[in-house]
Amino acid sequence: MDTRKTLIRPIPVPGSVSSAVVTPIMPAVVYASDSPDSLDDQYNGITSGYTYAREGHPNADMLAQRIDALEGMSGGIVMGSGMASVAAVLLGLLSSGDHVLGADQLYGRSLRMMTEDLPRMGIATSLADPTDIEAFAAAIRPETKLVLIELVSNPTLRIADLDGIAALCKEKGVLLAVDNTFTTPAAIKPVERGADIVIHSVTKLLAGHADVTLGWVAAKDPEVNQRIRVFAVTTGLTASPFDCWLAERGLMTFPMRFRQSQETAQRLSDFLTGKPGVKRVLYPGRADHPDAARAQSVLRGNPGNMLSFELEGGRAAANAFTEAAEGIAFAPTLGDVGTTLSHPASSSHRALTPEGRAALGISEGFFRVSVGLEEPEALLEVFEAGLKAASAL
Numbered sequence: 001m002d003t004r005k006t007l008i009r010p011i012p013v014p015g016s017v018s019s020a021v022v023t024p025i026m027p028a029v030v031y032a033s034d035s036p037d038s039l040d041d042q043y044n045g046i047t048s049g050y051t052y053a054r055e056g057h058p059n060a061d062m063l064a065q066r067i068d069a070l071e072g073m074s075g076g077i078v079m080g081s082g083m084a085s086v087a088a089v090l091l092g093l094l095s096s097g098d099h100v101l102g103a104d105q106l107y108g109r110s111l112r113m114m115t116e117d118l119p120r121m122g123i124a125t126s127l128a129d130p131t132d133i134e135a136f137a138a139a140i141r142p143e144t145k146l147v148l149i150e151l152v153s154n155p156t157l158r159i160a161d162l163d164g165i166a167a168l169c170k171e172k173g174v175l176l177a178v179d180n181t182f183t184t185p186a187a188i189k190p191v192e193r194g195a196d197i198v199i200h201s202v203t204k205l206l207a208g209h210a211d212v213t214l215g216w217v218a219a220k221d222p223e224v225n226q227r228i229r230v231f232a233v234t235t236g237l238t239a240s241p242f243d244c245w246l247a248e249r250g251l252m253t254f255p256m257r258f259r260q261s262q263e264t265a266q267r268l269s270d271f272l273t274g275k276p277g278v279k280r281v282l283y284p285g286r287a288d289h290p291d292a293a294r295a296q297s298v299l300r301g302n303p304g305n306m307l308s309f310e311l312e313g314g315r316a317a318a319n320a321f322t323e324a325a326e327g328i329a330f331a332p333t334l335g336d337v338g339t340t341l342s343h344p345a346s347s348s349h350r351a352l353t354p355e356g357r358a359a360l361g362i363s364e365g366f367f368r369v370s371v372g373l374e375e376p377e378a379l380l381e382v383f384e385a386g387l388k389a390a391s392a393l
Contacts, residue, residue: 025245026058055233059244066251067206067216070185071198075225076218077232078244082181082201083109084237085215089177089197090114090148092231093224096122098145103130103160105153105360107179107201108348114148130160131291137168146175151190151298152182155308155344155368156361157282159291162298166194175224181205182334186258187302196220197228204335205305207247208257214243257337257373261305264379265371269307271380277317277391279365283307305372306334311365317390318343318365324389325382334370339379342368 031050033039041047050057064076079085090113094100102114104127114125128139130149147169149160162178169176177197178190184205190198200206202214219225232238262285269283284295285303295303311317322330322341329340332347342348344362357363371379 023059023062023245023248025241027241028057029053053241054236054238057241057244059241059248060239063202063214063239063244063248063251064216066248067185067200067202068218070189070206070254071180071191071218072185072189073191073198073218073220075222075229076216077225077229078202078239079215079217079232079237080239081213082107082179082199082203082215083113084232085199085201085217086110086148086179087113088228088232088235088237089199089217090118090123090146091121091235092228093175094118094123094145097124097143099124099126099141099143100146100148101125101136101139101141101144101174102127102147103149103153104128105130105156105158106148106150107154107181108351110148110179112351130165131158131294133161133164133168136161136165140168140172140174144172144174146177148177148179150179150182151188152284152304152306154182155342155348155366157284157289157306157308159284159289159294159298161294162188162190162193162195169196170194182306183299183302183304184254184258186255187299187304191220193298196224202247204333205258206254206335207250208254208335208337209246209250210333210336210338212243212246212250214239214247258302258305260373261371262302264374264376265305265307265369266303267376268369268371268379268383271383272307272309272387275387277312277387279310279312281307281309306368306370308366308368310363311367311387311390313390313393314364315345316393318345318367320393321367321386321390325386327382328379328386334368336370337373339372339374340370342370344368 042049060078064078068074068076118125126139128136151160175196178195179199180190181201181204197219200216202216266285269281272278273281331340332342333340345364349357349362
């Protein structure tokens, strides 16, 4: 019988003595094996291959290897979002009765998981100022198993005392997880400064085009890495092959994008400083940054593309600025090729009370800027128009 006339998938993918220059998109959910013995060999690690996309697929592995190389790590795991990576670390490594200590200005959803979700599962949590090593040390408990920090806080851009916290974690036998999304491996490789686990929202600067949702995580210890991987596979934190393909393509230009946006961010911070109606500017590359010395040490002269500034005039000035700054997306994201403007009081930190926001230095006139790839002069003109509108009230 000619099976080509009756079977749905009888013809294998054509072979080739040459290889594709660009990584192909491989959306297959399942992969066929030759026999039960060959499938056993795969699951037992005797041979390598793919079985089911939730457990891994070629596009995720290609992307993971590229980010591994940037971070100086191995065995990285790509997941469906940055928060999937955070969840895999916290839920994959912690048990009821454990305690996790977090920085007090983590990403909003990380904070929510720390303050609401983990306690529901019997995992104790607390927060401390990562710029104050004494406060951090005081918050460590005998049952502390993990510390989670971001090197640059969101949105006030304070610089964590990474070296001090890493030494503290090593002394206490506590795992240190660092979310490196803001800073990226272009500025620092946390594992080289004592981190045990590194996390990324690939959605942001690494992919860079606001068209994928992905995360990545890797642990220095292979056993810890495997625990994270097993949790991610079991709970289905799977990355889309198409998103992985897009992110790998975006990653090709990451070094150039990082350099250009960083240069423009420095110019913008200088431009905003001292302007009428601007109360303060926060940028790690400025000498007047509250953690300027630590920024130089931790970021190695790469202050990044993120800056924050505060307007006089509160919410009315904020509304006027965003409406007049035509061409800049008012959107709570970062890392895109286009500059975006975020207002924490109405987005990432809206759940806090006004008093709680004030304690963090976030007012109704406070903005966070993710600088993109626009021509610097054109960007400055737009900001000038926004400032004039805000000052005219």
